[in-house]
Amino acid sequence: MSAEWKDHLEQVDEALFRIARHGEMRADAMLVADATHWAANSDDRSPGQLVNTAMLPGVVGEAWAMADFHYGYGFPIGGVVATDIDGDGVISPGGVGFDINCGVRLCSTELTLDQIPDMAALAKRLSNRIPAGASGKGGVILSEAELQTVLEEGASASADLGWGFHEDLANIESNGLLDGDNRTLTERAMKRGSKSLGTLGSGNHFLELQVVERVVDEEAAASFGLREGQVCAMIHTGSRGLGHQVCSDHVAALESRYRAHGDSWRSEEWDITLPDRQLAAAPFYSKEGQAYFEAMQAAGNFAFANRSALTQRLRDNLSAIIGTKDAEVRVVYDVCHNIAKVEQHVIHGSSCNCCVHRKGATRALGGDHPELASRFSGVGQPVLIPGDMGTASWVLAGPKKGSNRAFTSSCHGAGRQLSRSAARKLISSEELQQTLKAKGIHVHARTPNVLAEEAPEAYKDVDEVIRLTSAAGLARPVARMRPLAVIKG
Numbered sequence: 001m002s003a004e005w006k007d008h009l010e011q012v013d014e015a016l017f018r019i020a021r022h023g024e025m026r027a028d029a030m031l032v033a034d035a036t037h038w039a040a041n042s043d044d045r046s047p048g049q050l051v052n053t054a055m056l057p058g059v060v061g062e063a064w065a066m067a068d069f070h071y072g073y074g075f076p077i078g079g080v081v082a083t084d085i086d087g088d089g090v091i092s093p094g095g096v097g098f099d100i101n102c103g104v105r106l107c108s109t110e111l112t113l114d115q116i117p118d119m120a121a122l123a124k125r126l127s128n129r130i131p132a133g134a135s136g137k138g139g140v141i142l143s144e145a146e147l148q149t150v151l152e153e154g155a156s157a158s159a160d161l162g163w164g165f166h167e168d169l170a171n172i173e174s175n176g177l178l179d180g181d182n183r184t185l186t187e188r189a190m191k192r193g194s195k196s197l198g199t200l201g202s203g204n205h206f207l208e209l210q211v212v213e214r215v216v217d218e219e220a221a222a223s224f225g226l227r228e229g230q231v232c233a234m235i236h237t238g239s240r241g242l243g244h245q246v247c248s249d250h251v252a253a254l255e256s257r258y259r260a261h262g263d264s265w266r267s268e269e270w271d272i273t274l275p276d277r278q279l280a281a282a283p284f285y286s287k288e289g290q291a292y293f294e295a296m297q298a299a300g301n302f303a304f305a306n307r308s309a310l311t312q313r314l315r316d317n318l319s320a321i322i323g324t325k326d327a328e329v330r331v332v333y334d335v336c337h338n339i340a341k342v343e344q345h346v347i348h349g350s351s352c353n354c355c356v357h358r359k360g361a362t363r364a365l366g367g368d369h370p371e372l373a374s375r376f377s378g379v380g381q382p383v384l385i386p387g388d389m390g391t392a393s394w395v396l397a398g399p400k401k402g403s404n405r406a407f408t409s410s411c412h413g414a415g416r417q418l419s420r421s422a423a424r425k426l427i428s429s430e431e432l433q434q435t436l437k438a439k440g441i442h443v444h445a446r447t448p449n450v451l452a453e454e455a456p457e458a459y460k461d462v463d464e465v466i467r468l469t470s471a472a473g474l475a476r477p478v479a480r481m482r483p484l485a486v487i488k489g
Contacts, residue, residue, distance in 0.1 A: 003044050005051045008278040011035065015067075015471035024275070025054040030406070032067040032472045037464065041069075041417060046076040052275045055080045057283075058089030058091050060347045060354060064406045067468040068359050068415025073097065074278030077360035077416075080409045082345065083396065085284040086353045090272070091293055093254065093356030094279035097338045098247040100296050101207075101303035102238030103173070104362075104412075105334040105386040105436075106395065107311060109318070110326040111231040113211055120442045123209070123485035127444035129317045130207055130310070132489040134447070136196035136240060141310060146484075147194055151183045154301035155308045163198060164308030165331075170373040172334040173363065175409075176304040178297035185242070185251050185295055193242030193302055198309030202489030203449055204454055207310065208386075210393060213482040220397040222378040222477040224332050232481065233329065234393060235310050236386050238338065243299035250292040254280040257288075261478060285357055293340070300339055307334055323436060331396075333382035337412035345407055364398035365402045365477040383475045387414045387462030388453060389443060389486045390436055394466050396475040403454040411473040416463040423458040424449055436486075445488040454488065 008020040012030075017038060019029040029050045033041070046069050053075055054063040060082050069078035081087030110475025116122055131138030140163060142150065150157045155176025158164045169175045183382065185193075200207060212230045215221045226232070239246075255277055258265040265277045282289035311329060318327040340357045347354075365372055365381040372381055380398035387393045396410060404410075418426070429451035437444050445451050463480075470476055 003048070004046060012019070012241055016469050019051055019388060021054070025051060025064050025379045026043065026056070026059045027054045028065045029054050029065070031065040031069065032468050032474070033299045034468060036066065037468060041460065043176050045121040048256070049076040050079060052279060053079060053095070055094065055275055056081065056083060056089050056090055056279065056281060057272055058083035058085070060084045060352055061345070061407065064409065066411035067352035067465040068360065068411045069415045072359060073358045074276060075357065078411065079359045080361045080407055082354040082356045082407050083284065084352050085342065085355050089284050089355055090281035091240040091284045091289045091340055091355050092357065093247050093251050093292055094161070094278050094297060094338050095281065095359050096247070097359050098244045099238040099338055100243035100246060101300035101336045102338040103307065103334060104301060104386055105311060106332040106382070106384050107235070107306045107314065107329045108225050108332050109231050109233070111322070112229050116231065116324060117408040118451065119484055120401050123442035123444060123487070125321055126207070126485070127487045130200065130313055130487050131198065132200040132202070132446050132487055134202040134489060136199045138355065139195045139199040140197040142194050144190070145295040147190060148183065150197070150305045151185070151301055155304040158305035158308040163305070163312045164393070168311070168331040170333040172304060173336050174371065176308065176334070178300045180294045180297040182294040183298040185246060185298060189242050189249065192245050196240040196242065198313055199240060199306070200237050200310065200451060200487070200489050201240050205489060206389070207314065207487045208234045208389065208483055210234055210481040210483055212479050213392065214480045216480070217397065217476060219480040220379050220396055222479065223375055223381050225330065225432060226332065226395065226479050233314055234384070234386060234481070235307055237306060239299040239303040239309065240306060242302050246295045246299045250295060251280065254282055254292070256287060261306070271412065277439060280464065287305055296340060299379060308383070317416055321422040335362050335384050343407070354407070360412045361409045361411045362407055364396070364397040366402045368401040373442055381407055383410045383471040385411060385413060385462065385480065389461040389483050390439065390441060390456035391462055392483070394462065394477060395479045395481065396466065396469065397478050398421065404474045406474055411465055411469050414459040416458055416466055418458040420453040423455055424452045427452040427455045427457060441483050441486065443486045447489055450488055
């Protein structure tokens with residue numbers, strides 16, 4: 001990949017770099033970083049990918065890379081790119097990723113650490129009762145009609161089936177429902193979803209018991225129902241095999257429309273030329289664009305329902321194990337970080353009907369946004385940032401009112417700095433587990449190599465990512481969460 005973009009790189013302020021528009025770029029590219037962060041994390045691939053996304057038809061504003069940016073499929077992970085769908089704007093599956101509506105849910109309890117005398121025993125019992133791993137074993141078996149309802153109605157359907165509470169919906173992004181008309185998925189996608197509801201999956205997905213270690217914004221924390229010393233639970237998972245299949249199906253269909261054209265890829269049908277085939281995109285209102293958008297929304301609804309079902313498993317098991325009202329589990333908030341949404345934004349003074357791709361990026365709505373429940377009014381949306389299992393996670397808040405300059409977006413995690421293969425070569429899962437145990441963190445993983453792949457050393461410093469996100473004015477810190485017990489696939 002050409003590094004020509006380096007000739008157009010400039011530092012804008014203490015937390016932002018810009019790659020100025022040049023060549024075929026239709027917009028500037030912005031990266032959340034300071035000089036130290038940039039020196040430690042820049043490479044020729046992910047910034048180059050961001051430059052490529054700025055060449056998409058209809059792109060508006062700037063193409064953004066959050067502080068947790070790293071290399072991905074087509075789009076960088078941590079990327080935010082918007083296109084004008086009333087113009088020539090496109091939608092690209094690469095701008096969402098293979099785990100559609102991978103996201104995070106934070107749940108609170110009234111428990112404190114002294115009410116859990118044996119965290120190791122609790123972690124072990126939960127690991128035996130929360131289905132995890134690549135297979136989906138232990139998931140809720142859905143009939144074809146039930147699965148279709150989940151795809152159409154999201155978290156509400158899960159609650160109707162007894163796998164969640166309807167009162168949770170106000171604390172889920174978009175109320176746990178992505179609206180649409182056509183929920184047609186391939187037979188293989190449907191099959192992969194029929195037995196996986198209520199399962200974590202593998203890779204970087206987890207259920208983690210945490211303690212609120214430190215509150216830095218008392219007003220926001222009170223609005224979110226968080227206080228120091230409180231035991232909470234964070235769930236990180238998505239649409240499982242169903243969402244992966246949806247993405248695979250549509251990536252294959254769209255990439256087949258492009259042919260090599262010199263150093264580029266071109267669709268004669270749509271008169272679109274792209275620098276990378278993995279950016280394969282369709283005009284938003286084309287038959288193909290709408291087919292992907294609707295299928296993506298259906299998979300997104302499955303993910304909302306999946307996190308709801310996992311929450312219900314957590315509720316049932318904590319109640320059975322601890323047996324006190326203090327173990328009651330309440331949803332603080334649930335966010336997507338792999339999704340494309342149609343949103344209204346003001347771009348250079350003009351209103352734009354945008355398709356906002358967030359791939360490894362989280363919405364950070366202002367406290368006056370009509371979608372938010374009244375409890376967040378004047379405070380801002382909870383923004384959930386998982387770190388690594390040996391350090392911390394964070395809860396942030398969107399602006400008290402209005403939006404930020406990155407299409408109301410924030411980072412989504414710490415961001416990888418080692419590939420999975422590199423991590424496996426450098427880190428022993430067995431030694432890591434013992435190291436974490438010595439720190440009071442009890443980890444249970446179904447897959448032997450997953451601990452090495454997800455080791456703290458494989459990730460950027462989450463505190464640094466949060467500092468940069470705050471300095472860039474995208475979201476403000478509320479509370480730091482320390483891990484206690486981790487369940488992984």
